[in-house]
Amino acid sequence: GAGVSQTPSNKVTEKGKYVELRCDPISGHTALYWYRQSLGQGPEFLIYFQGTGAADDSGLPNDRFFAVRPEGSVSTLKIQRTERGDSAVYLCASSPPGVSYNEQFFGPGTRLTVL
Amino acid sequence: AQSVTQLDSQVPVFEEAPVELRCNYSSSVSVYLFWYVQYPNQGLQLLLKYLSGSTLVKGINGFEAEFNKSQTSFHLRKPSVHISDTAEYFCAVCHTNAGKSTFGDGTTLTVKP
Numbered sequence: 531g532a533g534v535s536q537t538p539s540n541k542v543t544e545k546g547k548y549v550e551l552r553c554d555p556i557s558g559h560t561a562l563y564w565y566r567q568s569l570g571q572g573p574e575f576l577i578y579f580q581g582t583g584a585a586d587d588s589g590l591p592n593d594r595f596f597a598v599r600p601e602g603s604v605s606t607l608k609i610q611r612t613e614r615g616d617s618a619v620y621l622c623a624s625s626p627p628g629v630s631y632n633e634q635f636f637g638p639g640t641r642l643t644v645l
Numbered sequence: 646a647q648s649v650t651q652l653d654s655q656v657p658v659f660e661e662a663p664v665e666l667r668c669n670y671s672s673s674v675s676v677y678l679f680w681y682v683q684y685p686n687q688g689l690q691l692l693l694k695y696l697s698g699s700t701l702v703k704g705i706n707g708f709e710a711e712f713n714k715s716q717t718s719f720h721l722r723k724p725s726v727h728i729s730d731t732a733e734y735f736c737a738v739c740h741t742n743a744g745k746s747t748f749g750d751g752t753t754l755t756v757k758p
Contacts, residue, residue: 534688561744572649572735572748573689586744621689625744634746636681636689 532556534637536622542643543612551607551640555624562605563634564597565621573621579605612644647672647738651749659757660728666721666752668736678719679737679746680710689735695719706730731756 535554543549555562561580565573575589579599590596594612599605609616619641623634652667670676678695693704700712710721719736733753737746 563744563746565748570750572651572737572750573746575745575747578744580744589745623689633679633691633694635691638686638688 534622534624534635536620536637536640538640539638540641540643542645544645545612545614547612549609549612549642551609551620551642553605553607553622553624553637555603555605555622556626556635557603558626559624559635560602560627561625561634562599563623563625564605564607565623567619567621567639569618576607609642612642614644617642617644647676647740647747649736649738649747649749651734651736651752653752654750655753655755657755657757658726661725663724664722664726664730664754666734666736666754668719668721668749670717670719670736670738672717672738672740674740676738676740678710678712679739680704680708680719680721681735681737681748682706683733683735683751685732692721692734726754726756728756728758730754 537552563578564576567573577597578586582602594610596608619639621639623636648671650669658664680692681689683689693702695702695712703709708723733751735751736749739746
């Protein structure tokens with residue numbers, strides 16, 4: 531079956547611009563996660579959705595970052611007034627319902643470059 | 646709070662040699678433990694996981710890991726590596742009652758002919 535997909539695969543923008551990154555989770559997965567992976571580092575947690583609501587947004591670095599999942603499926607990560615330090619690969623993952631552990635299925639990521 | 650330390654940033658080995666990638670974690674509560682592999686230009690793929698029970702966990706591609714609670718370690722091993730095992734490997738922990746995972750900074754495994 532189809533895995534987690536993310537669009538675009540690459541995004542180049544200028545400092546100060548607004549960007550949206552999209553994640554399509556595996557069908558039927560209720561949990562959705564966003565991570566950010568900077569060069570030479572492991573993924574860093576940003577936000578976690580259970581259904582439509584954000585269950586944990588403690589990883590969002592500041593109020594320029596916002597994410598939504600209005601219908602409990604597709605999610606959009608929104609970054610306002612982008613800064614060069616926002617350049618990274620943004621990863622999305624989803625988990626199926628009814629499991630006692632949090633096995634996460636990852637998408638290929640969106641590489642964001644802020645010039 | 647949780648943290649993960651991968652003790653080696655790069656591990657070069659020759660084909661058919663054994664390999665161990667080291668991972669130590671810190672947590673004040675029970676956790677689940679994971680190893681992921683990331684091939685160039687691809688997403689993270691789960692290699693294996695420890696949830697409970699037997700401390701020796703077997704995963705895909707001939708990898709295995711051993712959970713050592715007293716040493717808070719979860720080292721990944723393979724008895725004989727192939728060129729195709731060349732990739733970035735990440736150790737991760739997850740609080741048993743939380744959604745998010747905490748990752749180490751990764752170990753680059755390079756298998757040479």
